[in-house]
Amino acid sequence: MGGGELMAQVLEFKLPDLGEGLTEAEIVRWLVSVGDVVAIDQPVVEVETAKAMVEVPCPYGGVETARFGEEGTELPVGAPLITVAVGATETTGAEAAGGGAAPARPDASPSSGDTTESSGNVLVGYGTGAPAARRRRIRPAAPAAPVVEQAPGSRSPGRAGGTAKDTAAPAPGRGRSSATASAAGGVLAPGRVHGATAVAQDGPVAVISPLVRKLAREHDVDLRALTGSGPDGLILRADVERALRALETVPAAPAAAAVAGTAQGERVPLRGVRGAVADKLSRSRREIPDATCWVDADATELMAARAAMNAAGGPKISLLALMARICTAALERHPELNSTVDMEAREIVRLPGVHLGFAAQTDRGLVVPVVKDAHKRSAESLTEEFARLTEAARQGTLTPADLTGGTFTLNNYGVFGVDGSTPIINHPEAAMLGVGRIVPKPWVHQGELAVRQVVQLSLTFDHRVCDGGTAGGFLRYVADCVEHPSVLLRTL
CATH class of the missing domain: 3.30.559.10 (Chloramphenicol acetyltransferase-like domain)
Incomplete structure (x- = not known):
């Protein structure tokens, strides 16, 4: 075939390393919505850390296809923030005949020969630094199937028009999970953020979702005492809710009832x-x-x-x-x-x-x-x-x-x-x-x-x-x- 086919690359922008020992941030306000055109180094979300409230710019330019986390959600460093369909690459006739090229790796760094729209300025700290030396005009991809906002821990389809389906969790010891799905599309298992696997009982708790941690913290549930029903023993929200229902059926001892009576009142999270x-x-x-x-x-x-x-x-x-x-x-x-x-x-x-x-x-x-x-x-x-x-x-x-x-x-x-x-x-x-x-x-x-x-x-x-x-x-x-x-x- 003489011509080629234009394909959009879907790149994932993750919460960058915040520096100074900071490991998480709370989403205060989204500055863009799914379907918006995002410019290179444009602030996309306002987050609050233990140090300050800042706007985080995205190094990619393109169309936002998904975002992760509601306002008020705490996300760890490395968790996905948004996915962006950027630029366009031209496939050869052989690639088009064979079903298209493999989707772009979201964690790949753009090279001089790549068409990825990116400043490459994701720094340790908040967002980006100096302006990009070269910025090309964004070339929007062909119209795609409608995209929807996704809950924390999920992934958008790797390519427009793909059919979402569950993918297996990565085995322990392997590299980090792919941030976008395969050409057929896909989402990660519920509760998984970036390649989490089960760990030993004396190590970190096998739970990734900030919402699950928040639910357990609010109800004084010891996550280490739970057995996760998710992939590789991952603790899901259903596991915490099941533990809460079990606690409700156990009659409280007199001393425990007295403590519960004095514990009533407003609870203010120690965060930020x-x-x-x-x-x-x-x-x-x-x-x-x-x-x-x-x-x-x-x-x-x-x-x-x-x-x-x-x-x-x-x-x-x-x-x-x-x-x-x-x-x-x-x-x-x-x-x-x-x-x-x-x-x-x-x-x-x-x-x-x-x-x-x-x-x-x-x-x-x-x-x-x-x-x-x-x-x-x-x-x-x-x-x-x-x-x-x-x-x-x-x-x-x-x-x-x-x-x-x-x-x-x-x-x-x-x-x-x-x-x-x-x-x-x-x-x-x-x-x-x-x-x-x-x-x-x-x-x-x-x-x-x-x-x-x-x-x-x-x-x-x-x-x-x-x-x-x-x-x-x-x-x-x-x-x-x-x-x-x-x-x-x-x-x-």
């Missing part, structure tokens, strides 16, 4: 930002032997110095920026507190730069943005960066880079109207300085009782990196700078 905070603070409490020391300081002169700076014109200087500048000067004198502990190597790692985290309360929970290289910044530069990160925190647009890499944390809990606190150290850092509210109090000043602006300062530190003498010296220097800002002139 709140879940990440819970995990991190729990780890800090387990691993870090912390101690806290505190001191009251007369901040009258510091407040007067700030008022004089702001009266001179130019950008306003925040009190937090002045406290940050004092912190960096104190850490230069006491570098033990700008460190982390490597227990595997049994070493204290003193860090060369100060990346200053600060606690910010948002509607989504407590986050700790990080000001990079704070020791190199002026009070004016610190004020500007604090303002930028605080606004991004409120809008939920902080990036993983904004939330990681801190070496020391400044906690201004005075904004909540309290004087003192014994905070939990932000693991894996070694210390945190707390600043209470600044209020008028009676104070002995120059031998006489006077009303002064007083603040309580606290330092919570990892006792493995230093002793009380070092921690006390750091805190005393901070207090001296608060009481006499001119002390800072020695280090400027």
Whole structure:
């Protein structure tokens, strides 16, 4: 035959590696629907991770043929998000006569000779990076049979017009499962996401579907006690529901009934930002032997110095920026507190730069943005960066880079109207300085009782990196700078 036949490639876009140890994300909002034309690097879904809420762009350009997961569903990294029919390839006459070429592998990387519409920019982190060097115009495929949105764990037909049918689950030890069906079309077994197989009892639980995990978590069902009825022992939703029905038929003992009576109330899932905070603070409490020391300081002169700076014109200087500048000067004198502990190597790692985290309360929970290289910044530069990160925190647009890499944390809990606190150290850092509210109090000043602006300062530190003498010296220097800002002139 002289001519060829145009065939669309159906590629699957999976939830990319989120970086920073993040392994799952919750679908917040779909930005495209089945049948929409998707441009290369166009955001297709908004997800919330333990770090931030972000839009995930798809590196493929074409027509969306299926999407996986409803809004509110948690998906693990590597789970499919959407499938896209991209570009067009021309088959030879022999291929057309033989029933067509084999369908494209969804995990194949486009080469220079391929017609796949892709930027190739799926990076570790969120979505894509730099724009593609070459973008061809999308060549839509021939009209296909109608496609429907599919539930999590299913697959769309590998080629338009194929007949869907169940396929066998991959055997243990083999490579990851094909993300699209064969030329005849097909879907994976229910509950399967990407080549899951049965595992040993002491390993990960043989369940992939986030909905199954959520159902078991909400009803306190131990998944390890269940025998899965799915392929290779995979635990399905029916298995969890069967266990719940069995529990309902067992009469509750008096003690169990009393516990059940007190357990009534609203249950709030520990996930997203709140879940990440819970995990991190729990780890800090387990691993870090912390101690806290505190001191009251007369901040009258510091407040007067700030008022004089702001009266001179130019950008306003925040009190937090002045406290940050004092912190960096104190850490230069006491570098033990700008460190982390490597227990595997049994070493204290003193860090060369100060990346200053600060606690910010948002509607989504407590986050700790990080000001990079704070020791190199002026009070004016610190004020500007604090303002930028605080606004991004409120809008939920902080990036993983904004939330990681801190070496020391400044906690201004005075904004909540309290004087003192014994905070939990932000693991894996070694210390945190707390600043209470600044209020008028009676104070002995120059031998006489006077009303002064007083603040309580606290330092919570990892006792493995230093002793009380070092921690006390750091805190005393901070207090001296608060009481006499001119002390800072020695280090400027």
